[in-house]
Amino acid sequence: ELNLLEAGGCLVAAGASLRLSCTATISGGTFSDYAMGWFRQVPGKAREALCAINWSGMSKFYVDSVGGRFTISRDNGKKTLYLEMTSLKPEDTGMYFCAAVPYAGSTVGALGGMLRSGFWGRGIQVTVSS
Secondary structure, eight states: OEEEEEEOOOEEETTOOEEEEEEEEESSSOGGGEEEEEEEEOTTSOOEEEEEEOTTSSOEEEOTTTTTTEEEEEETTTTEEEEEEOSOOGGGOEEEEEEEEEOOSOHHHHHHHHHHHOEEOOOEEEEEEO
């Protein structure tokens, strides 16, 4: 069983930076058993994958819209996933979710696994004003 809790969301101005965190509580297994990812959802649209990181943190994947601006990282000792966001744009506004799936393959494959059968946090709102 894995529970995830996001933190750090708030209202910021365009161009600002923000760091989200996602802390896991686990019963059985370890945090490093899981590939992790960040997703974003806006009302009326499907949940959008943003980035993923493998169990060790050595492999990362970003979609084009956030590559170069967002950085995903993890601290397995602290059981925490991070998303550093810079140069924020109004279109980055949305509910941000972290997700996890026990997976040892590619980060892109892990994103599919998260959508099919992953563990999810409740989400946290990020609003970027213009």
